[in-house]
Amino acid sequence: MxxxxxxxxxLIFIAPSFLGVIIFVLMPFGDVLKRSFSTAITGQFVGVSNYKTIFQNQAFLLAVKNTLRFTFICIPLLVVxxxxxxxxxSKLKNAGIIKSIYLFPLAMPTATIVLVWKxxxxxxxxxxxxxxxxxEWLGTWGMIQTDYLDTEAAFWVLVCSYIWKNTGYTVVLWLAGIAGIPAEFLDAAKxxxxxxxxxxxYIVLPNLKGSLYTIVILSFLNSFKIYREAYLVAGAYPHKSIYLLxxxxxxxxxxxxxxxxxAAAICTGGFLFIIILLLQKMWDRDEAS
Structure with a gap:
């Protein structure tokens, strides 16, 4: 009884949340899935034709390449x-002010960051x-007027901006994980x-696997949100090096x-889902061992 x-x-406790997920997540996703197999205007079923079209689209392939390149460069740099x-x-007793300074970029409006870039x-x-x-001081070159946001350097400007903006929360998460390591472990090793x-x-990093998993997942998802900065700087058609999904x-x-x-949204969502599942599987395997 x-x-x-x-x-x-x-069931009563989870019903509101579960209902919200169904209405605002699963049903819209189901509609997108249906549209990916239909024409945009008539809604006629066309099978996998839309998927073939996007994988033959040069703009989409360029965007996928740039997005993956950006993600796999930024995440290791951000973690390290x-x-x-x-x-x-973590060794400082009063690091509160310093942590606040590192979190400051998160509080800055995107438009302000873009203005600084320009x-x-x-x-x-x-x-x-x-x-x-x-x-002029060295006497080796004259006036320089390079528009960096219209060259290959634009990609590295975007990378630096992402790392600058997201380092703060990464530091806080690392500090939280380090604070959870028993001091006795480090003292015994010493x-x-x-x-x-x-x-x-041998002591610190093995005990920070949980923090590493959280940081990687958040950083991975945030790397897909850098579009705002790239769009405000260079518009809908930026330099090809920062043309993203x-x-x-x-x-x-x-x-x-x-x-x-x-069709592209389904592919992107499926890719993200698979990556997160693989990371979770790796995490569970490490925990079991």
């Missing part, structure tokens, strides 16, 4: 840089002024003669090519 009451209470900052901070990297920007002054690098490798989706939406957009 108690089990039945507990079950009923549990965050830890290299968090480890020394002030630094456009033809008459601060970077070119600085390089010109250095060239007594046994382990050096600082050995303590980090979201640019493709936006341009298809403006042109009402909803069938292609639906």
């Amino acid at each position: 108690n089990k039945s009451k507990n079950l009923i209470s549990f 840089i965050g830890f290299l900052i968090a480890w020394p901070l 002030m630094v990297f456009y033809k008459q920007g601060f970077l070119n002024i600085l390089l010109t002054k250095i060239g 007594v046994d003669g382990a050096g600082s690098i050995q303590r980090i490798w 979201q640019h493709t989706f936006n341009n298809w939406f403006v042109n009402l090519e909803l069938d292609k957009m639906a």
Whole structure:
């Protein structure tokens, strides 16, 4: 009897959330799935024709290449840089102000960040002024007026912006994980003669797998949100090095090519889902071992 009451209470408790997921997540996703097999105007069933079309579309393939390149460069850099900052901070007793400084970029509006980009990297920007002054001082080059956001350098500007903006929460997550490691473990390793690098490798990092999993997942998802900065800087058709999946989706939406957009959305969602499942499987296997 108690089990039945507990079950009923549990179902009543989760019903609102579960209903919300059905209405606002599963039903829209089902509609997108249906549209991916239909024409945009008439809704006629066309099978996998939309999927063939997007994988023959050069703009989509370029966007996939750039997005994957951006993700697989940024995530390792963010994880490593965050830890290299968090480890020394974890030894400070009063690091609250420093942590607040690292979190400050998250509080800055995207439009403000974009304005800073333009002030630094456009033809008459601060970077070119600085390089010109250095060239005049050394007597080796003249005036420099490179529009970095219209060259291959735009990709690395985007990478630096992503790392600058997201390092703060990465540092905080690393610090939370480091704080959960029993001090006795580190003290015992130190007594046994382990050096600082050995303590980090054999004690600290194995105990931070949970933090690493959380950081990687959040960083992976956030890497797909960098579109706002790229769009505000260079518009719907930026330099090819920073033409991302979201640019493709936006341009298809403006042109009402909803069938292609639906097929691409299903592929992107499926890819993200598979990656998260693989990370979860790796995490569960490490936990079991």
